[in-house]
Amino acid sequence: MFEGLGNRLTGIFDGLRGRGALSEEDVKKAMREIRVALLEADVALPVAKAFIDRVREKAVGQEVIRSISPGQMVVKIVSDELVRMLGSEASELKLMGEPPLVYLMVGLQGAGKTTTTGKLGKRLKERDRKKVLMASLDTRRPAAQEQLAVLGQQTGVDTLPIVPDETPVAITKRAQTVARMQGYDVLILDTAGRLSIDLELMQEVRSVRAVCKPVETLLVVDAMTGQDAVQTGKAFHEALDLTGIVLTRIDGDARGGAALSMREVTGCPIKLIGEGEGMDALDVFHPERIANRILGMGDVVSLVEKAAEHFEEEEAEKIAKRLQKGKFDLNDLASQLKQMQNMGGMGALMKMLPGGAKMQAAMKGANIDDNHIKRQLAIISSMTPAERSKPELMKASRKQRVANGSGTSVQDVNKLLKQFNDAAKMMKRMKKMGKKGGGGGFPGMGGGMPPGFGGPGGGMPPMGGGGFPGLGGR
Amino acid sequence: MRLFGWGRKKQDAQSAEPSPAKASASELESRVQDGAGQDAGKDAGKDAGQTEASPAEQTEARKDERPQSSGDQQEATAAPAKKTGDKPRASWAQRLRQGLAKSSSRLGAGLTGLFSGGRIDDDALEELEDQLIMGDLGVEPAAKIVAELRRQRFGQEASDQEFRQALASIIADMLEPVAYALDIKNQHRPHILLVTGVNGAGKTTTIGKLASQFQAQGAKVMLAAADTYRAAAVGQLQIWAERASVPIVTGAERADPAAVAYQAVERARAEGVDVLIVDTAGRLHNKADLMAELQKIVRVIKKLDDSAPHDTLLVLDATTGQNAINQVKTFKELIDVSGLIVTKLDGTARGGVVVGLADRFGLPIHAIGVGEAMEDLSPFDPQAFAKALVDLEE
Numbered sequence A: 001m002f003e004g005l006g007n008r009l010t011g012i013f014d015g016l017r018g019r020g021a022l023s024e025e026d027v028k029k030a031m032r033e034i035r036v037a038l039l040e041a042d043v044a045l046p047v048a049k050a051f052i053d054r055v056r057e058k059a060v061g062q063e064v065i066r067s068i069s070p071g072q073m074v075v076k077i078v079s080d081e082l083v084r085m086l087g088s089e090a091s092e093l094k095l096m097g098e099p100p101l102v103y104l105m106v107g108l109q110g111a112g113k114t115t116t117t118g119k120l121g122k123r124l125k126e127r128d129r130k131k132v133l134m135a136s137l138d139t140r141r142p143a144a145q146e147q148l149a150v151l152g153q154q155t156g157v158d159t160l161p162i163v164p165d166e167t168p169v170a171i172t173k174r175a176q177t178v179a180r181m182q183g184y185d186v187l188i189l190d191t192a193g194r195l196s197i198d199l200e201l202m203q204e205v206r207s208v209r210a211v212c213k214p215v216e217t218l219l220v221v222d223a224m225t226g227q228d229a230v231q232t233g234k235a236f237h238e239a240l241d242l243t244g245i246v247l248t249r250i251d252g253d254a255r256g257g258a259a260l261s262m263r264e265v266t267g268c269p270i271k272l273i274g275e276g277e278g279m280d281a282l283d284v285f286h287p288e289r290i291a292n293r294i295l296g297m298g299d300v301v302s303l304v305e306k307a308a309e310h311f312e313e314e315e316a317e318k319i320a321k322r323l324q325k326g327k328f329d330l331n332d333l334a335s336q337l338k339q340m341q342n343m344g345g346m347g348a349l350m351k352m353l354p355g356g357a358k359m360q361a362a363m364k365g366a367n368i369d370d371n372h373i374k375r376q377l378a379i380i381s382s383m384t385p386a387e388r389s390k391p392e393l394m395k396a397s398r399k400q401r402v403a404n405g406s407g408t409s410v411q412d413v414n415k416l417l418k419q420f421n422d423a424a425k426m427m428k429r430m431k432k433m434g435k436k437g438g439g440g441g442f443p444g445m446g447g448g449m450p451p452g453f454g455g456p457g458g459g460m461p462p463m464g465g466g467g468f469p470g471l472g473g474r
Numbered sequence B: 001m002r003l004f005g006w007g008r009k010k011q012d013a014q015s016a017e018p019s020p021a022k023a024s025a026s027e028l029e030s031r032v033q034d035g036a037g038q039d040a041g042k043d044a045g046k047d048a049g050q051t052e053a054s055p056a057e058q059t060e061a062r063k064d065e066r067p068q069s070s071g072d073q074q075e076a077t078a079a080p081a082k083k084t085g086d087k088p089r090a091s092w093a094q095r096l097r098q099g100l101a102k103s104s105s106r107l108g109a110g111l112t113g114l115f116s117g118g119r120i121d122d123d124a125l126e127e128l129e130d131q132l133i134m135g136d137l138g139v140e141p142a143a144k145i146v147a148e149l150r151r152q153r154f155g156q157e158a159s160d161q162e163f164r165q166a167l168a169s170i171i172a173d174m175l176e177p178v179a180y181a182l183d184i185k186n187q188h189r190p191h192i193l194l195v196t197g198v199n200g201a202g203k204t205t206t207i208g209k210l211a212s213q214f215q216a217q218g219a220k221v222m223l224a225a226a227d228t229y230r231a232a233a234v235g236q237l238q239i240w241a242e243r244a245s246v247p248i249v250t251g252a253e254r255a256d257p258a259a260v261a262y263q264a265v266e267r268a269r270a271e272g273v274d275v276l277i278v279d280t281a282g283r284l285h286n287k288a289d290l291m292a293e294l295q296k297i298v299r300v301i302k303k304l305d306d307s308a309p310h311d312t313l314l315v316l317d318a319t320t321g322q323n324a325i326n327q328v329k330t331f332k333e334l335i336d337v338s339g340l341i342v343t344k345l346d347g348t349a350r351g352g353v354v355v356g357l358a359d360r361f362g363l364p365i366h367a368i369g370v371g372e373a374m375e376d377l378s379p380f381d382p383q384a385f386a387k388a389l390v391d392l393e394e
């Protein structure tokens, strides 16, 4: 596996600790590492070069803040610049104008256009309360139109009835007529995948564009794309005057350098990301997250936000209040564990943390996995309400009963209780520090793993491979 | 060099529409055809019409016949939905070359810019390394290739042509050991092919192409639609089955893919099928549950035939960058991938990642996808690939 930039840079700067400013020689060394990191992350070479030039200028002579190492300082400069280039704020889809507004989805074969069309339809319908019609202009790929129809059924979004042997332009016109007559707010047009060098097909989609005059022309791009991002981005932008990029399969483990390449080459904002095959797996783009990913520093911000999102509001508030009163019992722990499960389990969480891979390995060794969570929940649910709110009641005979009830051993019960005690202690400490958990009050997220996961080996390995300052805060 | 057991339609080159591709495309085609002849015996695949014939007995002439019947087959079963089939098509080599020419013209231009004959020096080599990286070769393989070129040629005088030749032959040498035909032997009936890969890589399309090629060689082919997840995935494979006129086994919507695979193997056995190709849902390699599902499919197939799957193919999209390494690594670890097929090489992506993969994993590359139509699957030819990659005219 590729090493994250954080580790690389901390490595070369180890000897430099305590110096005042970054010298030209230091920076040169760092730039070599950054170049490799960017290329390994699939940032296109010309884009990487331009980026490095800009960063070099900023880095030379930069004062190193006392609290961090020169390596961390460079990582911060790089990361800030990356975020700036990726687009500092989220860019919204255009929803104003005379209906029906047309969205045109374009891209290479298999990029995720149809799936994204389905997701987008659902999102616009449910979140933005729009009346949405979807139509597939893909007359090439076998069963492509049926695919969109099925997605429409799944999401309850209308699709244009399929008429065999119609040309894409004819379908477009029919879709617009239907959308106009039946009062749709938005019409999303899914198109066939095409190569940028396929002149005939590029001409076809231009004709479609000329007919439907879209407010959004979105290029759907696979996050795993390599150096070809430049070529494809450029060609599609030149032909179609794109308004935005959708980056799919961000749920994979690609570093996603294509995001930067696309952004640079087209100048278009990345408007949405696809993070799974399900119809809800669509999100707005967060530049910091991709920046961290490109640099291999883990997705701390995402983790914190995801945790916050999934943590049902009331639940969070309830726990926050109880914490303020210094109360934390097994009910709270159980509800945290459940949230962990909802978020996709330990694996999904770990993946997003810096040094996550290492931690995952350590967890495997210590036998902490999603089954572990299940077992812990089983133990808690075998307790009486009184025991759950007053864990100190748990004496020997009760332990045996609970172990039997949950199909575990007394030893397991003891372990859980010990973890609970550690967690409760940590809660108190955090309360003293005045720190609330990430966003919606997921205790422990800011400072480390949620408590209760110390596991048999006791304690997680320390986090923060790159040790990027100030990441947890935003 | 080993190529496919099945050949290519030579007429393709003639029926090709006039295209922007340079004249040398058809030369490339015939060169590849010649190449196919050299090792024909070694690589001959299944030919059910001649099931008793040992592969070694298969001759180049027969290889030339087979594509002929492939043409008949296509005519007889041409799917009504297939519009693209109407227009005359460029040969695969032309299209590969068009794609690669478009993309490698950058590499080519880069090379021309840095080196128009003269002495091979540090600057030239550094620039070259950049150009290789731009072809998705990856930092390490690019460095390795450049180091080799340095070792061979540093300080020497060379013409532009010689320079490219040297470069191409280094790359071809790295690829040579992984160019293996899909070797369907008579040993297993059915010979079970499991086709896997990440989402949208081109699995289903590749299966359609494979089915028609095997079928054209006289093999009795059956497909199994074990992608029960993606919307209309079964319908898509059904259309391919129709096009290739082969039977297909499907399950209920959202059925257990392993159950579909199981049924398919049972049916294939009962019906004396030669080659069973199992389609699977796309899955990202980092999703443990989905990878476990795939392992289950393998386990269940093994219940019926311990030696199966006889080929476990990983389909890779050529536009994929360095993540392809993770993909191959994980799929190989978890389901023991036996070979690769690289798709979408007709595009601007050069597929340079293949060089890195060969270097690192040594997995056979069985074929390349060069388009969306049935005939757009070609043997992987390292020489042609490397030459096209460095824009070397012959």
Ligand SMILES: Nc1nc2c(ncn2[C@@H]2O[C@H](COP(=O)(O)OP(=O)(O)O)[C@@H](O)[C@H]2O)c(=O)[nH]1
Pocket (backbone or CB within 6 Å): A107, A108, A109, A110, A111, A112, A113, A114, A115, A116, A193, A220, A248, A249, A250, A251, A252, A273, A274, A275, A276, A277, A281, B199, B200, B230, B282, B284
């Ligand atoms: N994991 C993952 N898969 C995706 C995502 N978006 C699309 N896919 C999958 O990618 C494959 C191809 O998608 P599709 O929409 O048919 O691509 P199209 O050819 O561009 O229309 C399907 O298997 C989808 O389920 C995503 O964000 N994450």
Ligand SMILES: Nc1nc2c(ncn2[C@@H]2O[C@H](COP(=O)(O)OP(=O)(O)O)[C@@H](O)[C@H]2O)c(=O)[nH]1
Pocket (backbone or CB within 6 Å): A109, A110, A141, A193, A195, B197, B198, B199, B200, B201, B202, B203, B204, B205, B206, B282, B315, B343, B344, B345, B346, B347, B368, B369, B370, B371, B372, B376
């Ligand atoms: N240009 C081109 N497109 C291809 C090739 N192979 C597959 N495709 C297209 O890529 C898209 C996804 O292919 P599909 O077989 O559905 O992928 P799967 O999700 O892996 O089964 C479809 O639009 C195919 O037509 C190829 O070699 N070249």
Ligand SMILES: [Mg+2]
Pocket (backbone or CB within 6 Å): A113, A114, A115, A138, A141, A144, A190, A191, A192, A193
């Ligand atoms: Mg589609």
Ligand SMILES: [Mg+2]
Pocket (backbone or CB within 6 Å): B203, B204, B205, B227, B233, B279, B280, B281, B282
């Ligand atoms: Mg498929």
